[in-house]
Amino acid sequence: xxxxxxxxxxxxxxxxxxxxxxxxxxxxxxxxxxxxxxxxxxxxxxxxxxxxxxxxxxxxxxxxxxxxxxxxxxxxxxxxxxxxxxxxxxxxxxxxxxxxxxxxxxxxxxxxxxxxxxxxxxxxxxxxxxxxxxxxxxxxxxxxxxxxxxxxxxxxxxxxxxxx
Amino acid sequence: xxxxxxxxxxxxxxxxxxxxxxxxxxxxxxxxxxxxxxxxxxxxxxxxxxxxxxxxxxxxxxxxxxxxxxxxxxxxxxxxxxxxxxxxxxxxxxxxxxxxxxxxxxxxxxxxxxxxxxxxxxxxxxxxxxxxxxxxxxxxxxxxxxxxxxxxxxxxxxxxxxxxxxxxxxxxxxxxxx
Numbered sequence: 001x002x003x004x005x006x007x008x009x010x011x012x013x014x015x016x017x018x019x020x021x022x023x024x025x026x027x028x029x030x031x032x033x034x035x036x037x038x039x040x041x042x043x044x045x046x047x048x049x050x051x052x053x054x055x056x057x058x059x060x061x062x063x064x065x066x067x068x069x070x071x072x073x074x075x076x077x078x079x080x081x082x083x084x085x086x087x088x089x090x091x092x093x094x095x096x097x098x099x100x101x102x103x104x105x106x107x108x109x110x111x112x113x114x115x116x117x118x119x120x121x122x123x124x125x126x127x128x129x130x131x132x133x134x135x136x137x138x139x140x141x142x143x144x145x146x147x148x149x150x151x152x153x154x155x156x157x158x159x160x161x162x163x164x
Numbered sequence: 165x166x167x168x169x170x171x172x173x174x175x176x177x178x179x180x181x182x183x184x185x186x187x188x189x190x191x192x193x194x195x196x197x198x199x200x201x202x203x204x205x206x207x208x209x210x211x212x213x214x215x216x217x218x219x220x221x222x223x224x225x226x227x228x229x230x231x232x233x234x235x236x237x238x239x240x241x242x243x244x245x246x247x248x249x250x251x252x253x254x255x256x257x258x259x260x261x262x263x264x265x266x267x268x269x270x271x272x273x274x275x276x277x278x279x280x281x282x283x284x285x286x287x288x289x290x291x292x293x294x295x296x297x298x299x300x301x302x303x304x305x306x307x308x309x310x311x312x313x314x315x316x317x318x319x320x321x322x323x324x325x326x327x328x329x330x331x332x333x334x335x336x337x338x339x340x341x342x
């Protein structure tokens with residue numbers, strides 16, 4: 001009998017509930033609404049904002065933007081999503097492309113293209129998480145995602161240049 | 165260049181991640197609903213959905229067999245808390261008829277970063293747990309109910325969850341099918 005802590009499944013389940021909640025559960029007796037992506041994104045944002053603060057408070061200062069990005073792609077990603085980001089690319093002008101070839105919240109789903117449209121709502125939480133994490137480290141960015149084949153997810157990060 | 169001193173403890177991040185995600189969810193619910201009772205109800209419903217899935221994982225992981233009595237069930241529930249949250253709530257205050265007991269939590273990772281503002285006095289922050297227990301037990305033909313009667317967030321020394329056995333659910337053939 002295994003006694004090891006098995007709290008990984010809890011995050012999967014609570015995430016599924018968040019998505020279902022923002023999806024407007026039909027059991028409410030209300031009319032079925034469109035998925036409220038911004039709600040999920042906001043929850044991701046607040047998690048990312050807090051988790052990065054707790055994880056980096058004792059660490060050394062990041063050298064630059066790319067260094068920060070690398071930390072998120074390797075350390076943070078590996079801690080939360082069980083594997084580092086597979087590919088990080090940048091044009092050195094504030095645009096980053098992160099590719100995860102087996103995204104945790106999608107890799108238990110069918111690989112077919114049938115539900116490709118609904119896969120997005122399982123990824124927006126992470127978009128928010130990225131935005132929150134970057135925001136707390138002083139980088140304002142717009143994060144969007146792209147899913148072409150399951151379970152591969154590409155995150156586009158566009159860093160907003162500081163005004164004035 | 166690899167940076168020194170910025171290695172993350174993946175276990176810790178993961179459990180904090182769960183705590184924070186749950187916190188974000190609760191605060192979102194507080195924003196969405198005017199009535200705190202509705203938030204409690206919604207948390208319970210979400211817990212139910214989690215419970216009916218979690219029991220599968222629990223059974224697979226522990227290879228538990230059928231419980232002989234409700235006392236054994238209580239121990240299994242305690243084991244569940246140990247596996248998934250890393251805490252061992254004490255089982256106590258059995259009722260005379262043996263169908264009701266309390267789980268006493270001295271610590272709870274879910275409460276780690278939580279402080280309730282004044283306008284949340286009726287909020288049962290951990291109400292998701294009542295749903296989880298109800299959902300998980302329903303899947304193994306036990307009809308139970310539970311409620312929080314003490315809460316550390318409200319200034320009590322411990323958090324106490326009272327669990328009550330109602331009945332064993334019999335397999336019933338849906339109407340119209342024989």
